[in-house]
Amino acid sequence: MYATAFLDIPPLNTASGSITLPGSKSISNRVLLLAALSEGSTDVHDLLDSDDTRVMLEALRQLGCGVHQNHSTVTIEGLGGKPKVAQAKLFMGNAGTAIRPLTAALAVMGGDYELSGVPRMHERPIGDLVDAMRQLGCQIDYLEKSGYPPLRIGQPTLNLSAPIQVRGDVSSQFLTALLMALPLVAMHRAPALGNDVVIEVVGELISRPYIEITLNLLAQFGVVVQRDGWQRFTIPAGSQIRTPGEIYVEADASSASYFIALGAIAARARGQKGIKILGVGAASIQGDIRFVEAAQMMGAQVTSGPNWLEISRGAWPLKAIDLDCNHIPDAAMTLAVMALYADGTTTLRNVASWRVKETDRLAAMACELRKLGATVDEGADYIRITPPASVGAWKAASIHTYDDHRVAMCFSLAAFNPAGLPVRIEDPKCVAKTFPDYFEALFSLVQTSPKHVPVICIDGPTASGKGTLAAELAMRLGYHFLDSGALYRIAALAASRAGLPIASSGEAQIASLLPQLRIEFAGNRILLNGEDMSEAIRTEENGMNASKVSALAPVRAALVALQHSFHRLPGLVADGRDMGSVIFPQAQLKVFLTASAPQRAQRRFKQLISKGISTTLDSLRADLEARDERDRTRSASPLKPAQDAVLLDNSDLSVETSVDLVLGWWQGKQPF
Numbered sequence: 001m002y003a004t005a006f007l008d009i010p011p012l013n014t015a016s017g018s019i020t021l022p023g024s025k026s027i028s029n030r031v032l033l034l035a036a037l038s039e040g041s042t043d044v045h046d047l048l049d050s051d052d053t054r055v056m057l058e059a060l061r062q063l064g065c066g067v068h069q070n071h072s073t074v075t076i077e078g079l080g081g082k083p084k085v086a087q088a089k090l091f092m093g094n095a096g097t098a099i100r101p102l103t104a105a106l107a108v109m110g111g112d113y114e115l116s117g118v119p120r121m122h123e124r125p126i127g128d129l130v131d132a133m134r135q136l137g138c139q140i141d142y143l144e145k146s147g148y149p150p151l152r153i154g155q156p157t158l159n160l161s162a163p164i165q166v167r168g169d170v171s172s173q174f175l176t177a178l179l180m181a182l183p184l185v186a187m188h189r190a191p192a193l194g195n196d197v198v199i200e201v202v203g204e205l206i207s208r209p210y211i212e213i214t215l216n217l218l219a220q221f222g223v224v225v226q227r228d229g230w231q232r233f234t235i236p237a238g239s240q241i242r243t244p245g246e247i248y249v250e251a252d253a254s255s256a257s258y259f260i261a262l263g264a265i266a267a268r269a270r271g272q273k274g275i276k277i278l279g280v281g282a283a284s285i286q287g288d289i290r291f292v293e294a295a296q297m298m299g300a301q302v303t304s305g306p307n308w309l310e311i312s313r314g315a316w317p318l319k320a321i322d323l324d325c326n327h328i329p330d331a332a333m334t335l336a337v338m339a340l341y342a343d344g345t346t347t348l349r350n351v352a353s354w355r356v357k358e359t360d361r362l363a364a365m366a367c368e369l370r371k372l373g374a375t376v377d378e379g380a381d382y383i384r385i386t387p388p389a390s391v392g393a394w395k396a397a398s399i400h401t402y403d404d405h406r407v408a409m410c411f412s413l414a415a416f417n418p419a420g421l422p423v424r425i426e427d428p429k430c431v432a433k434t435f436p437d438y439f440e441a442l443f444s445l446v447q448t449s450p451k452h453v454p455v456i457c458i459d460g461p462t463a464s465g466k467g468t469l470a471a472e473l474a475m476r477l478g479y480h481f482l483d484s485g486a487l488y489r490i491a492a493l494a495a496s497r498a499g500l501p502i503a504s505s506g507e508a509q510i511a512s513l514l515p516q517l518r519i520e521f522a523g524n525r526i527l528l529n530g531e532d533m534s535e536a537i538r539t540e541e542n543g544m545n546a547s548k549v550s551a552l553a554p555v556r557a558a559l560v561a562l563q564h565s566f567h568r569l570p571g572l573v574a575d576g577r578d579m580g581s582v583i584f585p586q587a588q589l590k591v592f593l594t595a596s597a598p599q600r601a602q603r604r605f606k607q608l609i610s611k612g613i614s615t616t617l618d619s620l621r622a623d624l625e626a627r628d629e630r631d632r633t634r635s636a637s638p639l640k641p642a643q644d645a646v647l648l649d650n651s652d653l654s655v656e657t658s659v660d661l662v663l664g665w666w667q668g669k670q671p672f
């Protein structure tokens with residue numbers, strides 16, 4: 001997950017490849033609750049691991065439910081309709097699918113519970129559900145504002161004499177909550193005429209396909225709800241939630257919308273087929289699978305099987321559409337970004353519920369689409385988008401994401417703009433609500449011209465602090481990190497481990513070994529084929545070998561290719577001695593970092609002493625000065641700043657100040 005303050009997505013061109021998407025949020029949280037309410041244990045396979053499911057799992061644990069994780073399977077030991085813990089404060093984050101059904105279930109079972117969430121959750125309505133539960137004799141109080149969480153739940157005096165009425169025009173989750181909780185009432189009622197539990201929907205019901213998910217999963221847990229259209233739902237008396245023993249969670253169809261759109265928008269990479277999505281397809285029980293139809297209307301070419309989809313670009317530009325999106329409220333946000341690539345004005349209607357979700361999504365989408373150059377008309381329940389009038393009318397934008405995962409995910413697709421502008425996504429970690437690794441998934445499928453992938457080079461003499469600075473910059477920008485000095489050391493270590501002669505007689509073999517190595521920089525650790533080598537490469541002996549290896553021409557050539565392989569989306573920070581001058585001459589920012597010899601000697605001294613290695617300041621300083629002189633004057637690639645490098649003497653600067661300074665220079669080069 002990118003936990004950076006922002007993520008700059010370079011302009012993108014093509015996309016190809018296949019992706020297995022994480023589990024459905026809607027299915028995961030329903031299955032967790034149903035498994036918890038049933039008796040016995042349920043193995044849930046492919047459960048979504050994200051903020052929304054974590055809050056649900058944590059709440060279930062607090063209520064005394066056994067939760068055991070084994071790879072992608074979570075086993076839930078059910079409570080059999082009665083929490084083991086009668087008093088708890090439950091934090092539900094911003095998960096509508098957690099707080100609403102859990103409120104209903106706890107209110108029926110009774111106890112002393114408080115349910116709260118993030119500040120936005122306290123602005124998301126729950127009054128219609130509370131009103132419905134109160135008809136049944138449930139005890140629910142508002143702790144702050146009437147109609148909104150946080151809530152306190154007490155002991156009910158259940159009294160079911162008439163159908164329970166619920167409004168469904170603000171959120172379908174209230175009806176879902178009743179449907180999942182009321183079997184707990186029905187189970188205690190003898191099957192007899194008039195004993196069934198009946199729910200009546202008052203007025204219009206929105207987001208209807210989510211009710212189909214609820215009914216489908218209830219049936220898998222042994223509760224077959226009878227229905228009369230969308231108006232009346234009957235839970236037969238004597239119904240009981242029974243675990244099916246194990247259950248598989250489909251991949252998330254709403255998450256699929258970003259990749260379906262990607263297939264529709266991105267040019268196809270040469271010889272490639274487009275985007276293949278695994279884990280969800282035509283047989284999905286999720287309503288958002290119908291996003292496929294909307295994407296096809298806009299021009300996407302889609303083929304599908306029961307649990308896969310394959311998408312490629314069809315009509316281009318995309319075709320503008322006018323669509324009632326009430327059945328796909330979440331995925332419809334993706335259509336709003338697709339509309340930027342359409343041949344006219346797109347109108348998405350009947351999405352008033354957008355106003356009460358993670359943020360006011362109608363206002364948010366309108367504001368951010370305008371930043372990109374679109375003309376947007378926002379109504380009470382619709383949004384109308386006209387793309388930028390010409391290539392020149394596109395603007396580079398920093399997209400504010402309002403702590404809304406879907407805003408962050410759908411706007412990443414604006415990076416395909418024809419103007420070749422990057423897009424900045426603020427607070428990218430908000431995708432953790434439903435898809436923590438969204439951006440990693442995106443970057444695994446998209447390609448762009450290497451010239452668009454940014455590189456920052458930090459070169460400089462030994463002990464100038466370039467490694468620390470470069471690693472910190474990479475972390476702050478979410479870029480890859482290349483410590484080229486360590487690469488020579490890793491090459492030497494791998495060669496000697498493979499038993500190859502560290503001499504010209506072994507140069508061909510060493511060179512062919514290098515491309516097979518999987519080298520990763522994880523923070524300040526260096527991994528070789530998954531094994532942490534951070535200490536092993538720093539030995540005196542390996543240092544000598546590294547120096548020998550670096551003198552072998554074929555090895556150097558192979559290392560160039562290896563260094564270039566770090567140049568990947570979304571960007572790279574490389575540190576070394578010839579990063580800016582030789583390896584990445586095209587880098588957008590080159591910094592040549594220096595510090596006075598006494599300062600560097602001091603830093604190295606502290607470093608060695610802290611490792612328990614004894615040395616003296618004077619000898620270190622003499623070594624450094626001698627080495628500087630050798631580096632500067634040697635004939636083969638002498639250490640000198642690239643012509644276009646910025647010099648930074650950090651003798652009197654803290655690491656933070658140096659980082660801020662370089663980030664400031666970097667920002668000065670951005671169009672945002």
Ligand SMILES: O=C(O)C1=C[C@@H](OP(=O)(O)O)[C@@H](O)[C@H](O)C1
Nearest residue numbers: 026097171172173207210329353
């Ligand atoms: O029941 C569900 O799983 C959901 C229902 C929808 O909410 P509304 O019914 O509030 O539209 C949807 O937006 C949400 O992401 C998940």
Ligand SMILES: C=C(OP(=O)(O)O)C(=O)O
Nearest residue numbers: 094095096097330357358
């Ligand atoms: C509306 C959403 O979430 P929630 O389940 O919290 O309602 C969503 O995921 O888009």
